[in-house]
Amino acid sequence: MQIDWAALGQVFGVSLVVTVGLVGVFTLGIVGTSRRSAEGAGGDVAAAAPTAAARTGAYACFALCAAAVGYGIYLIVA
Amino acid sequence: MEHITLLIGIVIVTALVFDFTNGFHDTANAMATTISTGALKPKVAVAMSAALNLVGAFLSVEVAKTISGGIIDETAGIRPEVIFAGLIGAIVWNLLTWLAGLPSSSSHALFGGLIGATIVSVGFDAVNADKVVMKVLIPAVAAPLVAGVAATLATRLTYRLAKGRDEKETAKGYRAGQIASAALVSLAHGTNDAQKTMGVITLALVAGGVVAPHSDPPMWVIVSAGLAIAAGTYLGGWRIIQTLGKGLTDIKPAQGFAAQTGAATVILASSHIGFALSTTQVCSGSIMGAGLGRKGGVVRWSTAGRMVMAWCLTLPAAGLVAGGAAFLADQGDWGVATVAVLGLAVSGGIWLVSRRKPVTHDDLDEVGERQPAEPAGVVTAALQAVAPPPAGTLPAPVSPVAVVTPEAGRAPAAAAS
Numbered sequence: 001m002q003i004d005w006a007a008l009g010q011v012f013g014v015s016l017v018v019t020v021g022l023v024g025v026f027t028l029g030i031v032g033t034s035r036r037s038a039e040g041a042g043g044d045v046a047a048a049a050p051t052a053a054a055r056t057g058a059y060a061c062f063a064l065c066a067a068a069v070g071y072g073i074y075l076i077v078a
Numbered sequence: 079m080e081h082i083t084l085l086i087g088i089v090i091v092t093a094l095v096f097d098f099t100n101g102f103h104d105t106a107n108a109m110a111t112t113i114s115t116g117a118l119k120p121k122v123a124v125a126m127s128a129a130l131n132l133v134g135a136f137l138s139v140e141v142a143k144t145i146s147g148g149i150i151d152e153t154a155g156i157r158p159e160v161i162f163a164g165l166i167g168a169i170v171w172n173l174l175t176w177l178a179g180l181p182s183s184s185s186h187a188l189f190g191g192l193i194g195a196t197i198v199s200v201g202f203d204a205v206n207a208d209k210v211v212m213k214v215l216i217p218a219v220a221a222p223l224v225a226g227v228a229a230t231l232a233t234r235l236t237y238r239l240a241k242g243r244d245e246k247e248t249a250k251g252y253r254a255g256q257i258a259s260a261a262l263v264s265l266a267h268g269t270n271d272a273q274k275t276m277g278v279i280t281l282a283l284v285a286g287g288v289v290a291p292h293s294d295p296p297m298w299v300i301v302s303a304g305l306a307i308a309a310g311t312y313l314g315g316w317r318i319i320q321t322l323g324k325g326l327t328d329i330k331p332a333q334g335f336a337a338q339t340g341a342a343t344v345i346l347a348s349s350h351i352g353f354a355l356s357t358t359q360v361c362s363g364s365i366m367g368a369g370l371g372r373k374g375g376v377v378r379w380s381t382a383g384r385m386v387m388a389w390c391l392t393l394p395a396a397g398l399v400a401g402g403a404a405f406l407a408d409q410g411d412w413g414v415a416t417v418a419v420l421g422l423a424v425s426g427g428i429w430l431v432s433r434r435k436p437v438t439h440d441d442l443d444e445v446g447e448r449q450p451a452e453p454a455g456v457v458t459a460a461l462q463a464v465a466p467p468p469a470g471t472l473p474a475p476v477s478p479v480a481v482v483t484p485e486a487g488r489a490p491a492a493a494a495s
Contacts, residue, residue: 003211003212003216004212004353007351007353008216008220008353010351010353011220011224011344011347011348011351011353011355012220012224012227014343014347014351015224015225015228015340015343015344015347015348016224016227016228016231018343018347019228019229019231019232019336019339019340019343019344020228020231020232020235022232022339022343023232023233023235023236023335023336023339023340024232024235024236024239026236026251026255026335026339027235027236027239027240027332028239029251030240030243030248030251030252031239031240031243031248033251034243034244034247034248034251035243035244035247065255065258069258069259069262072262072342072346073262073265075346075349075350076134076137076262076265076266076269076346077137
């Protein structure tokens with residue numbers, strides 16, 4: 001019996017890295033575009049709106065995720 | 079398509095029925111958490127999933143020439159009767175697990191059915207035991223682990239990163255992301271599973287000498303297989319959606335996103351690298367993983383245990399039903415007819431039982447967990463229903479395991495009438 005451990009390990013590694021990476025990047029995007037909640041900002045009553053830099057970074061994150069989805073579709077079609 | 083015999087016609091219809099059950103069995107994989115986090119309304123979710131299934135069926139031209147992936151030796155005299163018996167086994171098992179609200183792999187049911195029918199009809203030699211271990215058993219263990227670990231870590235990470243953010247505001251983003259990854263899962267499902275049915279039909283056509291060996295499936299096969307799976311998906315297997323979306327663990331948008339992304343990644347990575355993992359098991363595993371990843375999150379292990387039991391039973395149970403069906407179908411035309419009638423009766427019985435406690439998309443707004451029927455009892459009932467007493471290939475149902483629930487007891491009664 002020949003078990004293809006290498007392929008299984010590869011699936012495991014790739015899945016782990018890509019999942020955690022994508023979720024991380026997407027979360028950064030969400031963090032970048034969302035307001036800091038009142039408690040989080042140390043008792044500030046007015047919630048702080050995200051800065052322009054944060055916004056740009058967030059959009060870059062979302063673009064990266066969109067590219068990943070595109071690559072996914074490419075994998076399905078190919 | 080002028081020389082299609084009645085038998086081939088029956089096989090094609092049965093294959094399409096299997097495709098249909100496959101659709102509503104597996105809607106949950108892509109859409110359960112999407113619905114339970116409120117990213118999409120139930121009806122919208124299944125409509126989207128159905129559309130993507132249909133698109134997926136047309137996308138790929140890479141047809142599985144060997145439907146069983148080499149598990150059975152398809153050149154060793156696989157006749158339409160065998161394929162028919164295998165399909166009946168797979169359909170019956172799919173319907174039973176659906177009745178119990180348990181997500182089980184439709185592919186494994188199909189493999190199990192084909193293996194059982196082949197053993198009875200051709201012999202053990204035609205089954206490739208190594209391949210069974212390689213393609214079914216190891217992936218069955220590995221899939222939930224891989225997806226579960228990935229989803230757990232991803233959930234932890236996303237909660238840590240988004241700490242201190244307003245949950246209501248981030249939820250919107252998570253839901254949007256979840257829709258994207260659910261769409262990918264649906265699309266991949268359409269390409270994989272609709273192709274399987276096309277492969278089965280093409281195999282039957284080849285076996286009947288209607289089309290030349292190694293030919294691509296004719297257009298009408300592609301269209302009908304795509305439509306059957308999409309129709310099944312649109313109908314929505316609400317029972318299984320309920321189990322996956324609410325029964326296993328309570329899913330918040332962030333978890334749903336992590337679980338769905340993990341599932342999509344694992345499915346694509348595994349099919350691309352060439353170590354195919356079952357979609358159902360990947361999705362169930364990633365949902366459990368997401369449940370474990372949130373602080374204070376709980377996984378209902380009793381539900382998970384029932385689900386794992388169903389996974390273990392899928393291959394042998396579908397195989398036994400198919401074996402019995404193959405034994406009958408080998409007796410000649412009346413045997414095939416009997417199997418067809420019994421298959422219809424059992425399916426009708428299961429449907430009738432399901433009507434007694436219907437689960438519709440409206441139920442998904444309720445919180446309470448519905449207790450699925452005891453799978454062991456259902457299995458035993460199915461064996462009794464499908465296997466005629468003299469069929470020597472089937473062992474007598476082991477009674478200690480069998481706590482036949484009243485609902486499950488109805489199936490053989492309906493079949494006998």
